[in-house]
Amino acid sequence: MTVLSERSGTRRTAPRPSAPSRPAARRFTPRAILLNVVLLLGLAASFGPLVWMIVSSVKPEGEIRQFPPTLFPEQPTWDNYTELFATLDFPRFFANSVVVALVVTAGSVLFSAMVGYALAKLDFPGRRALFLLIMGTLMVPGMVTFVPLFVLVANLDLINTYAALILPFLAAPFGVFLMRQFMLDIPDELLDAARVDGAGEFRTFFAVVLPQTKPALATLGILTFLGSWNNFLWPLVAVQSADKYTLPVALALYSTGQNTVQYGLLVAGATVIVLPILIVFLALQRHIVQGISTTGLK
Amino acid sequence: MAISARRRRTGLAAWGFALPFTILFAVFMLVPVASSLYMAFTDMHGADLRTPWAVNFVGFDNFAAALADPKFQQAAGNTLYFVGVAMPLTLGVALLLAVLLNSGLVWFRSVFRVGFYAPVVTSIVAVAVVWRFLLQPDFGLVNSALGLVGIDGPRWLTDEVWAMPSLIMMATWRNVGYSMVILLAGLQGIPRDLYEASAIDGAGAVRQFRSITVPLLRPTLLFCAVITGIGYLQFFEEPFVMTQGGPLGATNSVAYEVFNQFGFGNYGLSAAMSYVLFVAIVILSYLQFRLLRTEK
16 A cells, blocks of 8 residues: 555555554553563574574584584585585476476466366366365375375386376366365356357456456465475385486485485575575565465365 | 257366366376275285286285284374374464464564464475484584573484474474464454453453454364374374484384385385375364364
């Protein structure tokens, strides 16, 4: 609102009937101060480990193993990152993770929206059966399906391929559930109007329905990307040669390997996985947190 | 006539929309779900990978073998320990934070909300690596901090007693934010005048919490409990990265055992174990529905 009024000088926002604001004095009573101090300690516990990860990733190994630890790096260095990217194959793992997550997100969101639209707004034979089948698998955990999925993918000769990392995640029951819920709220009159204007079913979907569901598409897209980026069990099973590793697989295997543990490298590797997501999260946090709370309440 | 032709056209278009999903769903979800049941009752091994139909039916042998296996029993006990402590802890802390954040006295609510939620978006593998570093007994941050106040911290991840609490601590740290955000949204949906009216009637903060907040938040609490419980029952990455199930199996979980048996090539046994886990998930969700559903 403020942004809007700043941009166009003539347009003034009407005084908003805001929630009764508390007198400033009440916000600094001993009780309020105690409450905020408790929350600040909680915040340190919550965000602290992530800050510590980033700080430690630019310390040389010797300083990392120093007791007591230094709060700020005394000899900051990029050595850990240089080794990750030059000696180990992290650029490759990073690219694998990005490609898989992008394709999974685009494909699964589109397919979920399409089938969600059909289930919510179109009448067709088999609709109820399809809906029940999809909902029935909503609770089936990946732990139950990964062994038979491995047998299936092996017999399709897809082990060690990008297809193995991508295809099983293009059909996401949760995405269908979410999209169908949102599609139900689109007024039928809007769709009928488009059809009367001569738009075919596909045109109606892409030009009228999809723009109406942008918030749901964004929420689902973010959740799907996160899920793919952080996914571990299936990539660990489906891929056996290093050139197809995703970041979590590479880091987990490196960290549990026989070689002597270099904590500097490990925290730098963790930073490479976490920091890009954290930056995107901080930039989009308002939408993400709101999206999460609505999916939870629906 | 015209109507039925039109219906057939929309029917075709609808299946056109549903088809890409449905094919992938049938191949990569329905087939595995059905065949996992089949595999659980066969003696399938790694050598049968290319001939999955040429195996013997063994009835409930895999289930009997799993339940009689001391390693599986230990893993089941560990999983119950993990879920039994981590789930109430996560929900309790999340509820506490949500109630505190919902108070009008908080200075920077959105900063706190983002800060508490941030761990949720992180990769479990990555933060498990970070926690291994934090809990490193000689120069880790946790024992260094404990040392400042004169406490000699334990050797967390290599100590049979402290390894599981370490994993519980990390899981709680990572997952609290999710439930907190959902509970906070639920709290904001409770009408303010309920509190004002009860305050006039002389209800204190504790009474209000018990008689207004908790009952009205029940469906939201139920949702958080089910989602958290399903996730925790399958905990796998934490022991894989932090302890490899050790020391002496103290942090081995059912999911980890499913993965290990798969690695040994015992596909039938692994599938049976995963079904035991699935049944546990269904039972836990059912119990939570019974326990927390809105009373009518």
